[in-house]
Amino acid sequence: MQLKVKPHNPWKTRVLILLGLLAIGVGGWSLFDYGRYKAGYDSAEVDLEQLRLAALVDELYGEIDHLREQKAQLERAAQIERKAYNELDTNLKVLQGEILELKEELAFYRGIVSPRDASRGLRLQRFSLEPNGLRSYRYTVVITQVLKNDKLARGRVKLYVEGLQNNEPKTLELSALSENSVKELNYRFKYFQNLEGDLELPSGFRPTRATAQILPGGRQQDMIEKTIDWPTEENQTDVE
Numbered sequence: 317m318q319l320k321v322k323p324h325n326p327w328k329t330r331v332l333i334l335l336g337l338l339a340i341g342v343g344g345w346s347l348f349d350y351g352r353y354k355a356g357y358d359s360a361e362v363d364l365e366q367l368r369l370a371a372l373v374d375e376l377y378g379e380i381d382h383l384r385e386q387k388a389q390l391e392r393a394a395q396i397e398r399k400a401y402n403e404l405d406t407n408l409k410v411l412q413g414e415i416l417e418l419k420e421e422l423a424f425y426r427g428i429v430s431p432r433d434a435s436r437g438l439r440l441q442r443f444s445l446e447p448n449g450l451r452s453y454r455y456t457v458v459i460t461q462v463l464k465n466d467k468l469a470r471g472r473v474k475l476y477v478e479g480l481q482n483n484e485p486k487t488l489e490l491s492a493l494s495e496n497s498v499k500e501l502n503y504r505f506k507y508f509q510n511l512e513g514d515l516e517l518p519s520g521f522r523p524t525r526a527t528a529q530i531l532p533g534g535r536q537q538d539m540i541e542k543t544i545d546w547p548t549e550e551n552q553t554d555v556e
Contacts, residue, residue, distance in 0.1 A: 424441060424442070424458070424508075437461045437467075438460075438469055438471075438532050438540065439459070440457070440458075440459060440530055440542050441459065441460040443455075443458075443526075443528045443542050443544060444544075445526060445547045446547065447547070451516060451519075452514055452517075453514070453515045453517070453547070454512065455475065455513055455515055455526075456510065457473055457475075457512075458508060458510050459473070459505070459508065459509050459511070460507065461505075461506075461507065461508070467506075468504065469503065469506070469509075469532065470502075470503070470504050470532075470533060471502075471503055471531050471533050472500045472501065472502055472503070472530075473501040473511060473528060473530055474490065474500045474529040474531070475489070475490040475493075475501075475515075475527070475528055475529075476490075476526065477517075477523050477526050477546075478523070478524055478526070479522050479524045479525075479546070480521070480522045480524070481518075481520060481522075482520065488521070493515040493517065494514070495514075524545070525543055525545050526543070526544055526546060527544075528543075529541045
């Protein structure tokens with residue numbers, strides 16, 4: 317028996333296997349793509365649609381950035397407007413306060429120059445009470461006389477506060493309401509005088525009204541008296 321020796325080449329076998337696998341892959345993908353085409357799928361059209369959607373997404377992002385910028389600008393403008401409004405409102409309140417103060421001063425000096433009751437030379441121009449702490453109140457007593465009267469006015473002022481202590485009526489004099497226990501106030505002026513001070517209410521005392529008595533020259537028979545209700549947060553008493 318005669319044997320023949322044939323040369324063995326493994327690389328050729330591997331290349332043939334790879335080419336076969338590649339042909340199978342390409343053939344499979346072609347069949348898959350052909351199936352999609354027959355079903356109505358167009359890869360070129362899909363690619364165009366993807367590009368269109370990507371462009372639309374970019375356009376929407378650009379619009380979002382533009383809207384955000386507009387929002388920031390509007391917020392800054394609103395802040396500027398609010399600041400300007402607050403400044404104008406503050407200035408308006410200051411001007412209203414100045415106008416009110418000037419009107420009060422004008423009424424005060426008119427009362428001196430041409431009082432409604434010219435026959436009475438001395439008059440109580442103002443008697444007011446304003447809260448000045450937890451149980452403290454600031455009193456103001458303004459006394460005037462007609463400008464044409466060149467005589468020097470002298471006299472005393474007494475203050476009384478009426479209220480309830482342990483549900484019982486009680487009247488307190490100025491000496492019981494002031495820190496230095498002043499019994500009465502003295503005035504001495506030619507045209508007008510402003511008397512001010514603080515009243516400290518004792519614990520448990522509920523005030524209802526206050527009285528100011530003007531005693532020209534210290535004479536009881538010429539007394540000028542005015543009683544006002546005790547001021548509350550809603551209603552501060554100011555009698556002129």
